[in-house]
Amino acid sequence: MNFSLTKEQELFQQMIKDFAEKEVKPLAAEVDDLERFPIETVEKMAKIGIMGIPIPKQYGGAGGSNVMYSMAVEELSAVCATTGVIVSAHTSLCAAPILEHGTEAQKQKYLPKLASGEWIGAFGLTEPNAGTDAAGQQTTAIEDGDNYIINGSKIFITNAEFAHVYVILAMTDKSQGTRGITAFIIEKGTPGFSIGKKEKKMGIRGSATCELVFENCIVPKENLLGKLSKGFGIAMKTLDGGRIGIAAQALGIAQGAIDETVKYVKERKQFGRPISAFQNTQFQLADMNTKTEASRMLVRKAAYKKDAKLPYSVDAAMAKLFAAETAMEVTNKAVQLHGGYGYTREYPVERMMRDAKITEIYEGTSEVQRMVISANMLK
Amino acid sequence: MKIVVCIKQVPDTTEIKIDPITGTLIRDGVPSIMNPDDKSGLEMALQLKDEKGAHVTVITMGPPQADLILREAYAMGVDRAIHLTDRKFAGADTLATSHALAGALRKIDFDLLITGRQAIDGDTAQVGPQIAEHLDLPQVSYLEDLKFDGDKTFTMKRHIEDGYQMLEVEAPCVVTVLSSANTPRYMNVGGIVDAYQKEVEVWGFNEIEVDEKDLGLKGSPTSVHKAFARGLKPAGELYEVGTDEAVGIIIKKLKEKFILN
Numbered sequence: 001m002n003f004s005l006t007k008e009q010e011l012f013q014q015m016i017k018d019f020a021e022k023e024v025k026p027l028a029a030e031v032d033d034l035e036r037f038p039i040e041t042v043e044k045m046a047k048i049g050i051m052g053i054p055i056p057k058q059y060g061g062a063g064g065s066n067v068m069y070s071m072a073v074e075e076l077s078a079v080c081a082t083t084g085v086i087v088s089a090h091t092s093l094c095a096a097p098i099l100e101h102g103t104e105a106q107k108q109k110y111l112p113k114l115a116s117g118e119w120i121g122a123f124g125l126t127e128p129n130a131g132t133d134a135a136g137q138q139t140t141a142i143e144d145g146d147n148y149i150i151n152g153s154k155i156f157i158t159n160a161e162f163a164h165v166y167v168i169l170a171m172t173d174k175s176q177g178t179r180g181i182t183a184f185i186i187e188k189g190t191p192g193f194s195i196g197k198k199e200k201k202m203g204i205r206g207s208a209t210c211e212l213v214f215e216n217c218i219v220p221k222e223n224l225l226g227k228l229s230k231g232f233g234i235a236m237k238t239l240d241g242g243r244i245g246i247a248a249q250a251l252g253i254a255q256g257a258i259d260e261t262v263k264y265v266k267e268r269k270q271f272g273r274p275i276s277a278f279q280n281t282q283f284q285l286a287d288m289n290t291k292t293e294a295s296r297m298l299v300r301k302a303a304y305k306k307d308a309k310l311p312y313s314v315d316a317a318m319a320k321l322f323a324a325e326t327a328m329e330v331t332n333k334a335v336q337l338h339g340g341y342g343y344t345r346e347y348p349v350e351r352m353m354r355d356a357k358i359t360e361i362y363e364g365t366s367e368v369q370r371m372v373i374s375a376n377m378l379k
Numbered sequence: 380m381k382i383v384v385c386i387k388q389v390p391d392t393t394e395i396k397i398d399p400i401t402g403t404l405i406r407d408g409v410p411s412i413m414n415p416d417d418k419s420g421l422e423m424a425l426q427l428k429d430e431k432g433a434h435v436t437v438i439t440m441g442p443p444q445a446d447l448i449l450r451e452a453y454a455m456g457v458d459r460a461i462h463l464t465d466r467k468f469a470g471a472d473t474l475a476t477s478h479a480l481a482g483a484l485r486k487i488d489f490d491l492l493i494t495g496r497q498a499i500d501g502d503t504a505q506v507g508p509q510i511a512e513h514l515d516l517p518q519v520s521y522l523e524d525l526k527f528d529g530d531k532t533f534t535m536k537r538h539i540e541d542g543y544q545m546l547e548v549e550a551p552c553v554v555t556v557l558s559s560a561n562t563p564r565y566m567n568v569g570g571i572v573d574a575y576q577k578e579v580e581v582w583g584f585n586e587i588e589v590d591e592k593d594l595g596l597k598g599s600p601t602s603v604h605k606a607f608a609r610g611l612k613p614a615g616e617l618y619e620v621g622t623d624e625a626v627g628i629i630i631k632k633l634k635e636k637f638i639l640n
């Protein structure tokens with residue numbers, strides 16, 4: 001058992017903290033306020049390899065580990081949760097399924113562009129009537145010679161407006177239920193594919209969350225990802241990996257809120273003393289930090305298990321459940337310790353509390369994580 | 380073109396602890412970074428590499444932990460890293476440090492040697508110029524910018540007190556660079572993954588060309604008289620008065636301190 005970072009991970013942490021502080025943090029409030037996708041940050045991240053951390057070098061990635069990747073999402077989210085989810089959805093929900101299930105030709109075609117950040121990736125599973133019950137897919141893909149014709153729509157798709165590649169799920173055989181779902185790789189500009197309505201959100205407001213619309217969208221057969229009818233399994237495996245990213249995002253948000261709060265309580269004076277002198281403040285901080293450190297251990301463990309090629313699906317579910325609920329609790333306390341100032345946009349904890357909420361919802365709600373965890377206990 | 384950059388690991392804080400007996404720095408427990416001027420010098424070398432193609436070597440003299448900045452340099456894109464470390468080098472002042480570095484540089488073929496202007500812990504700005512003297516090479520200090528014509532000539536912009544000097548210098552030469560010259564690049568993620576797979580060459584006394592008496596404590600003519608932390612100055616006295624009265628107060632104070640009589 002060893003809880004220390006390797007030298008390589010330490011060097012990486014030094015770089016990513018520095019990058020987050022200098023390049024990401026200064027934009028966070030503006031990106032939130034204007035609901036603006038920080039494309040210039042993506043370009044900077046692309047340049048130094050952050051858009052392809054766990055992608056092998058042979059496909060143009062950095063050849064790093066999932067632990068490194070989770071550290072990146074954590075540190076980025078500590079200053080800007082929008083930036084964290086851009087990297088997480090791109091890496092875990094688009095590049096990863098292509099790496100894990102793609103043909104050699106698909107990997108050669110898509111991974112170098114995704115890993116270098118020249119292209120941004122997205123993932124479309126959720127539909128208006130298929131959320132938690134993802135098996136209820138209504139989007140259809142009908143075989144037509146060398147193509148599939150796709151009809152339907154997806155909602156709440158992260159990165160949608162700015163992505164070039166989408167991994168999407170559709171019913172190839174309705175009569176088979178989950179065994180009739182197939183995954184496809186769809187490129188921006190494919191005839192019959194368009195971006196629909198953009199959501200106005202509570203948090204992670206810089207990330208572009210939109211509808212994907214397919215109207216007789218013609219996708220060549222070579223874009224089928226994995227095997228025909230194996231899409232549901234691919235989607236579930238993809239979400240297992242994605243949960244490490246979202247857990248890391250939640251962890252980062254909590255840590256970011258703690259860092260802001262520690263600074264604030266030392267400065268703010270009431271009753272002639274800094275509010276850090278009150279035992280209530282100290283005890284709140286102790287609880288916040290303890291739970292956040294526990295989140296970190298769960299996140300790193302899940303990432304480590306993925307790197308070690310051990311089963312990690314329950315670990316990822318636990319990490320996401322705990323880190324998300326901790327992020328919500330910690331940001332709530334952070335606002336409370338800031339008092340009225342914390343409720344204003346003068347201080348970042350207001351944004352962090354709004355950002356934290358989504359981590360309990362996407363890539364499987366907290367209820368879904370509890371189902372995954374308990375199902376494994378009771379099987 | 381072949382470029383060598385001297386980089387030094389320095390404590391990342393102004394709260395440097397000093398050994399009260401020897402007067403030397405206690406480095407344990409203080410986070411360490413690549414000296415900022417050196418990082419800009421390295422960036423300058425890497426920009427030349429990007430633009431014109433160059434082979435970039437970094438060299439540091441320091442304790443085993445200094446390995447970290449060499450890995451960082453690999454992750455930024457250098458081609459070769461050399462770590463000078465030997466008990467014989469310990470306790471070196473600037474002169475002995477520059478002798479050791481020059482001893483190593485005699486074993487390396489280069490067109491351009493870059494050092495930082497000064498290290499944030501020592502702040503002497505002596506090592507670069509001393510190396511140039513030991514190697515009998517032309518030197519230009521306080522560099523803000525450098526261009527290479529692709530053949531033999533560098534055009535350099537040198538910061539001076541009230542402006543700039545533009546100079547043309549032929550290779551081989553030594554320059555010392557200011558941290559204001561550029562913004563160093565971040566380490567590349569793929570570079571970080573590779574940094575610990577690459578070899579850092581460790582050189583000791585036997586690998587370099589230098590007279591042993593010029594090294595370490597023996598080769599260090601500097602002796603520390605006293606090392607101390609500067610105390611905080613108390614807040615000054617503030618008078619809101621007219622000019623005549625103010626002049627009177629100032630003269631009185633200067634007399635009290637025996638500056639005027």
Ligand SMILES: Cc1cc2nc3c(=O)[nH]c(=O)nc-3n(C[C@H](O)[C@H](O)[C@H](O)COP(=O)(O)OP(=O)(O)OC[C@H]3O[C@@H](n4cnc5c(N)ncnc54)[C@H](O)[C@@H]3O)c2cc1C
Nearest residue numbers: 123124125126131132156157158209361362363364365367
């Ligand atoms: C900002 C944002 C970004 C998103 N990005 C993406 C993306 O990139 N790609 C993508 O495919 N999707 C994305 N989603 C969709 C997201 O994953 C879904 O919103 C989520 O899975 C929940 O589905 P739903 O919204 O339909 O909620 P519902 O499924 O309607 O759930 C409503 C409530 O009912 C509960 N519930 C449902 N079923 C059960 C049950 N069986 N037992 C107990 N409780 C239950 C849920 O936990 C929840 O509390 C995103 C959503 C948002 C808001």
Ligand SMILES: Cc1cc2nc3c(=O)[nH]c(=O)nc-3n(C[C@H](O)[C@H](O)[C@H](O)COP(=O)(O)OP(=O)(O)OC[C@H]3O[C@@H](n4cnc5c(N)ncnc54)[C@H](O)[C@@H]3O)c2cc1C
Nearest residue numbers: 385440470472473476494495497498501502503504505506
């Ligand atoms: C009496 C005395 C004893 C000392 N004892 C010790 C000791 O025991 N252990 C210890 O670690 N330090 C010791 N030092 C400090 C250390 O040797 C000096 O800091 C060093 O000589 C460089 O001087 P400087 O920091 O002023 O660098 P400057 O002259 O300001 O540096 C200019 C540039 O030279 C280059 N450079 C300087 N030093 C190095 C290096 N080591 N490797 C590569 N490039 C370099 C860098 O590019 C730097 O930007 C001692 C200093 C004195 C005066």
